[in-house]
Amino acid sequence: MSTERYRSERTRLAVAGARARTRVALDRQPVGDVRKGGLFKLLLLLAVGIALAMLVALIADAVIDGRERLGFGLLFEKGSGDPEQAGLQQALLGTIYLIGGVMLTVVPLGVGAAIYLEEYADDTKWWNRLIEVNIQNLAAVPSIVYGILGLAFIVRGPLDLGFVVAAGSLTLALLVLPTVILAGREAIRAVPDSIRQGSLALGATRWQTIRHQVLPASIPGIVTGVILAVSRAIGETAPLLLVGAATFVTFKPSFFEGGYTALPVQIFQWVTRPQDEFRVIAAAGIVVLLIVLLAMNSFAIWLRNRYEQQW
Amino acid sequence: MGEQVTGDERRTDEPTVEGRADSPGPAVAVRPRAESADSRSREPVFKLEEVGVKYGGVPAVREISFDIHRGHITALIGPSGCGKSTLIRCLNRMNDLIPGAVIEGSIIYHGEDLYGDRVDPVQVRKLIGMVFQRPNPFPKSVYDNIAFGPRMLGRKADLDETVETALRRAALWDEVKDRLKDNAFGMSGGQQQRLCIARCLAIEPDVILMDEPCSALDPISTGKIEDLMLELKRDYSIVIVTHNMQQAARVSDMTAFFTVELDQGEKHRTGRVVEYDDTEKIFTNPSDPRTEAYVTGKVG
Numbered sequence: 001m002s003t004e005r006y007r008s009e010r011t012r013l014a015v016a017g018a019r020a021r022t023r024v025a026l027d028r029q030p031v032g033d034v035r036k037g038g039l040f041k042l043l044l045l046l047a048v049g050i051a052l053a054m055l056v057a058l059i060a061d062a063v064i065d066g067r068e069r070l071g072f073g074l075l076f077e078k079g080s081g082d083p084e085q086a087g088l089q090q091a092l093l094g095t096i097y098l099i100g101g102v103m104l105t106v107v108p109l110g111v112g113a114a115i116y117l118e119e120y121a122d123d124t125k126w127w128n129r130l131i132e133v134n135i136q137n138l139a140a141v142p143s144i145v146y147g148i149l150g151l152a153f154i155v156r157g158p159l160d161l162g163f164v165v166a167a168g169s170l171t172l173a174l175l176v177l178p179t180v181i182l183a184g185r186e187a188i189r190a191v192p193d194s195i196r197q198g199s200l201a202l203g204a205t206r207w208q209t210i211r212h213q214v215l216p217a218s219i220p221g222i223v224t225g226v227i228l229a230v231s232r233a234i235g236e237t238a239p240l241l242l243v244g245a246a247t248f249v250t251f252k253p254s255f256f257e258g259g260y261t262a263l264p265v266q267i268f269q270w271v272t273r274p275q276d277e278f279r280v281i282a283a284a285g286i287v288v289l290l291i292v293l294l295a296m297n298s299f300a301i302w303l304r305n306r307y308e309q310q311w
Numbered sequence: 312m313g314e315q316v317t318g319d320e321r322r323t324d325e326p327t328v329e330g331r332a333d334s335p336g337p338a339v340a341v342r343p344r345a346e347s348a349d350s351r352s353r354e355p356v357f358k359l360e361e362v363g364v365k366y367g368g369v370p371a372v373r374e375i376s377f378d379i380h381r382g383h384i385t386a387l388i389g390p391s392g393c394g395k396s397t398l399i400r401c402l403n404r405m406n407d408l409i410p411g412a413v414i415e416g417s418i419i420y421h422g423e424d425l426y427g428d429r430v431d432p433v434q435v436r437k438l439i440g441m442v443f444q445r446p447n448p449f450p451k452s453v454y455d456n457i458a459f460g461p462r463m464l465g466r467k468a469d470l471d472e473t474v475e476t477a478l479r480r481a482a483l484w485d486e487v488k489d490r491l492k493d494n495a496f497g498m499s500g501g502q503q504q505r506l507c508i509a510r511c512l513a514i515e516p517d518v519i520l521m522d523e524p525c526s527a528l529d530p531i532s533t534g535k536i537e538d539l540m541l542e543l544k545r546d547y548s549i550v551i552v553t554h555n556m557q558q559a560a561r562v563s564d565m566t567a568f569f570t571v572e573l574d575q576g577e578k579h580r581t582g583r584v585v586e587y588d589d590t591e592k593i594f595t596n597p598s599d600p601r602t603e604a605y606v607t608g609k610v611g
Binding site: 122124192194195197198199200201202203204205208212213216217309 | 403405408410411433434436437438440441443445447448449450459460463464507510511514
């Protein structure tokens, strides 16, 4: 420190005083504040810990209970009244068929609705606002209500499809449609307006702009939303019970005829059986279901991180 | 309104050109106008007649009348909020996209009313291109950015050639010829803006509108874009909105000075044109004291 620079003793003192003040200001915070901060952090950690512990306990319980039956054999064994031989083949196939149907319905409907609401709908018109509020509401309606709706309008009623895979698919599609629309809107809204303007200013029509600029840029977001919605559909049991998936099946499903079952329904059925052996296989089934869901959700997250456009 | 236009009509070309050549360079340097531009100067591309724009009933600009000439660079200058951008967006009907925007008066483009019943705004935008304030490349490759316009118009033959020509005209070819497949987001801001200009050239427009094209760029990139504009005005008519008076003085042939007026008990701010004339006159000998105050930096 070169004190020679200071012209006078007074300046030197003033500088020393200022330094001391700075040092005090930079000094540690009062102990009370530090303690409060630490306590709050601890509470937050506890909240995360409890949530995680419950999940781990659940999975561990299922794995321990079902360990005897866990293995690839379980996936390929057919449904059977004998717990030693029963497997998930029909349930897995049923779920795959169901989800295939859900995707076929929900992707065009959901993306179409999202495009309309984001790109065409005039927010100042009351009916468009009504649609918006309703979609948010529909996303919160309990799934059993969709089951009743499916039973009344799809299985019976106007569509009269009967207790078939197609009816189950349509019901689940209705259930997850609001989620897909909301995710689609989010993804479309994330595309900045400057892109639309740039495209329109080149003499592209509105549809060309949506088809060639907005949709390609929002596809990662839309796909992520669809996967998350579908993984919800996979886990749904209640509406499927109502639209007829509870049937005990030993043959492969088909879209428009015959009974079918699905993973969660099969598990539910096994759990309600009186024999203890079925409880083991139900636990194994739960583990399989969890793995499927985890895989799908991880894929969705990976997809989002990998392809989402940074603006 | 009539005065500005007739004032423009009255002037004789010869002394103006000479006067410009002789002028020892006043406060701001005005480049001598290209000969070709002058010989065409009497041909208006746009005739604006009593143009006004209202957003949801509130007037943003009103009573704007002047002619924009072919082969010229026409600069719109004025303080923020004076409706320059609003007006330039009327010229290719981009204002149609804003709900609640109403355009009054008439804009005659080569003798046709731009807002006539039979005019399709999409067709208008094919002839009148636009470059925006912030570079807005599409999240695609350099090549696809340029090729997008021609593809949409169904001009898919010789696409490679079209892309190369557009990039060459925008003085960008040498910088990007080896990375045509790279994402345009990886380019610098100045390159992105020239890419947007190239994108616009690829659809072979008649007029290019530029809404503050350099406001997000550094001086070097700005210089490149200005050189490019002077190059392009041989073939295109250019209208530029700018906050930068030096820029208007450097590149433009004609300048319209806008100002903000407080209307209806100071509730609304409405933009109007104070003066429209040769750029040199606006910057050296403006007829309105408000113009003089603005260009000399006393207000603004």
